[in-house]
Amino acid sequence: MKVKTTQRLLKSCLIFIAMGGISTAALASDYEDWRKTATQEQKVDNMxxxxxGASVVxxxxxxxxKNLYWAAKKGKWEFAEYQMEEMDDLINTLIITRPKRAKTAKIFMESAFSQFGPAIEAKNHSQFRAAFEHMRQQCMACHEANDHAFIVLPKKPPASNSPVL
Ligand code: HEC
Structure with a gap:
């Protein structure tokens, strides 16, 4: 490298650092971890x-x-049951994290999953389809009640992304 070029590079580096540019040392250590230093109250606030919220859930x-539908379709009944239980847990989480949605979520929980048990136990596809359709209607009723009627779930969901299916 020519001396002039090297000098120019060095100069821009010095300017960068003088302007408070990012140095690796600063990146690694120059921060405060609120999880360790904040008061209990601030920690709870952050948490x-x-x-x-609803969008994540x-x-x-x-x-x-999708998993629930395709698990049953492929005769993976235990996996289907597991999906349903996880969905049940998710709605219970939502009831806690988003009080605004709690009332409608509780209505959903009254019957949305109620028909799956017998269908899965009997490994009966047509019974399962009826249970799935019942749930689908309940999902969309909740969307409607929460001003999201435009979120319409397909009767036959697209392929699952699960590597298990
Ligand atoms: C408690 C009411 C409620 C229930 C029950 C409910 N949803 Fe939702 N859902 C919502 C709300 C509210 C949104 C919009 C989220 C937001 O913007 O905060 C949503 C959004 C969605 C979305 C779009 C997510 C995105 O951002 O791309 C999907 C998919 C979805 N719901 C699937 C379902 C399925 C499947 C069920 C039933 C098995 C279901 N929902 C049951 C309230 C509900």
Whole structure:
């Protein structure tokens, strides 16, 4: 490298550092970890702020919706049951994290999953389809009640992304 070029590079580096540019040392150590230094109250405040809301919970619901459908379709009944239980857990999480949605979520929980038990136990496809359709209607009723009627779930969901299926 020519001496002039090297000098120019060195100069721009010095300017960068003088302007408070990023140095690796600063990146690695120049921060405060609120998880360790904050007061209990601040910690709780932060945790409440990052509780997963409906949009996060629903992305998971969408995935499990596909998994549930395709698990049954492929005769993986235990996996189907597991998906349903996880969906049940997700709605219970939502009841805690988003009080605004709690009332409609509780209505959903009254019957949305009620028909799956017998269908899965009997490994009966047509019974399962009826249970799935019943749930689908309940999902969409909740979307409607929460001003998201435009989120319409397909009767036959697209292929699952799960490597298990
Ligand atoms: C408590 C009411 C409620 C229930 C029950 C419910 N949803 Fe939702 N869902 C919502 C709300 C509210 C949104 C919009 C999320 C937001 O913007 O905060 C949503 C959004 C979605 C989305 C779009 C997610 C995205 O951002 O791309 C999907 C997919 C979804 N729901 C699937 C389902 C499925 C499947 C069920 C039933 C198995 C279901 N939902 C049951 C309230 C509900």
């Amino acid at each position: 409440v702020k990052v509780l997963p 629903m992305l998971q619901m969408g995935e499990r919706y």
